[in-house]
Amino acid sequence: TSGARPLQDLAGLRVVVTAGGTREHLDPVRFLGNRSSGRQGWALATTALARGAEVDLVAANVALPPPAGARVVPVRSAADLHAAVLGLARGADVVVMAAAVADFRPVRTEQAKIKKSGTAAPTIELEQTEDVLAGLVAARAAGELGAPVIVGFAAETGDAEADVLTHGRAKLARKGCDLLVVNEVGDGPRSTGFESADNAGVVLARDGSEQVVAPGPKEALADVVWDRALALLPDRAG
Numbered sequence: 001t002s003g004a005r006p007l008q009d010l011a012g013l014r015v016v017v018t019a020g021g022t023r024e025h026l027d028p029v030r031f032l033g034n035r036s037s038g039r040q041g042w043a044l045a046t047t048a049l050a051r052g053a054e055v056d057l058v059a060a061n062v063a064l065p066p067p068a069g070a071r072v073v074p075v076r077s078a079a080d081l082h083a084a085v086l087g088l089a090r091g092a093d094v095v096v097m098a099a100a101v102a103d104f105r106p107v108r109t110e111q112a113k114i115k116k117s118g119t120a121a122p123t124i125e126l127e128q129t130e131d132v133l134a135g136l137v138a139a140r141a142a143g144e145l146g147a148p149v150i151v152g153f154a155a156e157t158g159d160a161e162a163d164v165l166t167h168g169r170a171k172l173a174r175k176g177c178d179l180l181v182v183n184e185v186g187d188g189p190r191s192t193g194f195e196s197a198d199n200a201g202v203v204l205a206r207d208g209s210e211q212v213v214a215p216g217p218k219e220a221l222a223d224v225v226w227d228r229a230l231a232l233l234p235d236r237a238g
């Protein structure tokens with residue numbers, strides 16, 4: 001960034017940000033993955049650093065250069081990310097789960113490359129991964145973490161059941177986090193996200209308030225997340 005030194009309103013805070021997308025390996029060369037580039041997590045890290053925070057950045061398969069000043073912890077799978085985040089969250093002031101974490105992984109990961117045989121195709125059996133965000137909420141409730149503000153991200157497509165916001169509100173209630181940033185993904189006209197430098201969304205809070213963030217740089221959405229998280233921290237607001 002250039003120009004005036006930004007307000008150091010996150011000085012003294014330690015934040016954990018997850019970024020990118022996890023990979024669940026079938027064999028040494030193949031994995032189940034997703035389209036997350038890590039850009040939103042990177043924007044969260046750079047804005048937090050600019051505002052004076054100490055940043056632990058848990059990066060799942062991100063190809064971007066590391067933000068100067070962040071402590072970057074590279075991870076590959078959902079299980080790796082889970083272990084890294086639970087370790088770092090202890091004593092953190094804010095944890096932002098911007099990573100796209102796989103919901104399912106192969107029950108078995110082959111040690112050698114899976115070979116074709118004849119015309120048959122294998123059936124890949126999957127199991128659920130750990131829900132890191134739910135684990136954080138549970139650990140906080142059990143008094144194991146301190147009291148960090150916990151922020152989730154939900155990339156949604158509308159479907160026959162409900163629109164994007166309805167899904168988001170239900171997810172906030174189900175997950176029990178403090179803030180949930182909902183954005184529409186896919187190929188629809190209002191979709192942003194993934195490889196884009198821009199993002200748009202609605203920040204849903206546990207108190208029922210909803211803040212719309214117009215399409216713009218991922219840093220703008222990131223700054224709204226830090227504003228809202230700061231307001232939830234005891235003794236810090238104002």
Ligand code: CTP
Pocket residue numbers: 078097098099100101102103129130131132133134151152153154155171
């Ligand atoms: N998340 C997580 N661990 C998982 C899956 C998701 O911590 N195994 C986090 C994501 O990082 C995100 C939030 O949960 O911050 C919401 O992710 P999302 O995939 O939208 O929610 P799910 O509960 O997995 O629901 P869905 O069935 O819609 O995928």
Ligand code: CA
Pocket residue numbers: 101102103
């Ligand atoms: Ca999911």
